[in-house]
Amino acid sequence: MALPTSARYVIIGSGIHGLSTAWNLARDLRSSGRGSGADIVVIDKSGVGAGASGIACGVIRNNYFQPAMRELMAHSVSVWDSDPEAFSYHPVGYMQISHEAMRDDVASIAAQQAAIGYSSTFVEGAAASDSYMKG
Ligand SMILES: Cc1cc2nc3c(=O)[nH]c(=O)nc-3n(C[C@H](O)[C@H](O)[C@H](O)COP(=O)(O)OP(=O)(O)OC[C@H]3O[C@@H](n4cnc5c(N)ncnc54)[C@H](O)[C@@H]3O)c2cc1C
Structure with missing residues (x-):
């Protein structure tokens, strides 16, 4: 996926904590009328769930x-x-x-x-x- 040239919020790491942070931030931005998930970019050096989150027992x-x-x-x-x-x-x-x-x-x-x-x-x-x- 091509990265945008700029982003208001950048979250590093797409494990459960990065994704939870992005999800909660997106909800807060939307409910306060200050933006949405489109303002947030989550990046990872490998991929979604590449760390502990991808191998957790669930x-x-x-x-x-x-x-x-x-x-x-x-x-x-x-x-x-x-x-x-x-x-x-x-x-x-x-x-x-x-x-x-x-x-x-x-x-x-x-x-x-x-x-x-x-x-x-x-x-x-x-x-x-x-x-x-x-x-
Ligand atoms: C075998 C195992 C089983 C488990 N089972 C359970 C369970 O059943 N229930 C439970 O609640 N918890 C469980 N856990 C614990 C749980 O998985 C972790 O606490 C949780 O996944 C941690 O999430 P995290 O987002 O902090 O880290 P991670 O999931 O490790 O995410 C960190 C991400 O950051 C990325 N990253 C790191 N450095 C950089 C960098 N410099 N630049 C860009 N990206 C980077 C990594 O690629 C990774 O994707 C288990 C853990 C293990 C190892």
């Missing part, structure tokens, strides 16, 4: 332990959920199976998710897990 999840991640991940998931077709997003759910030693940590994640209204199911103990999995 797991979109909200189960990181750090509490600060909870709302950030919920926000990110809501972006994917907002237009699954455009983003080629196929939500199938995410299951974390943890050792007994992690029970308190995982319980705190479930409690934080409940506190912000993020839907999840917390299953505790061998018998309940056995029944849940077979169900």
Whole structure:
């Protein structure tokens, strides 16, 4: 693709962060009447998704332990959920199976998710897990 001779905004790197930055900037420019995606050029030394983004497993999840991640991940998931077709997003759910030693940590994640209204199911103990999995 030929590069334009000038561009108002240039984003270097077309991984998920570069593309997300371009997408959000384009939305802001359009909603504020200050421009559109046509004002933005994304360049990459190789190609779209040439780095980690192109080989990622594609797991979109909200189960990181750090509490600060909870709302950030919920926000990110809501972006994917907002237009699954455009983003080629196929939500199938995410299951974390943890050792007994992690029970308190995982319980705190479930409690934080409940506190912000993020839907999840917390299953505790061998018998309940056995029944849940077979169900
Ligand atoms: C094997 C693997 C599996 C993963 N699985 C998951 C997962 O399931 N879920 C998840 O959320 N995360 C996952 N990750 C993490 C996730 O992939 C990364 O955090 C994310 O892709 C980083 O995106 P990025 O845009 O910062 O970097 P990148 O995707 O690496 O993009 C950087 C881009 O910049 C370009 N670039 C670099 N230098 C220059 C330059 N000088 N000039 C021009 N272009 C340049 C590169 O070519 C590249 O395209 C995984 C990572 C790996 C490696």
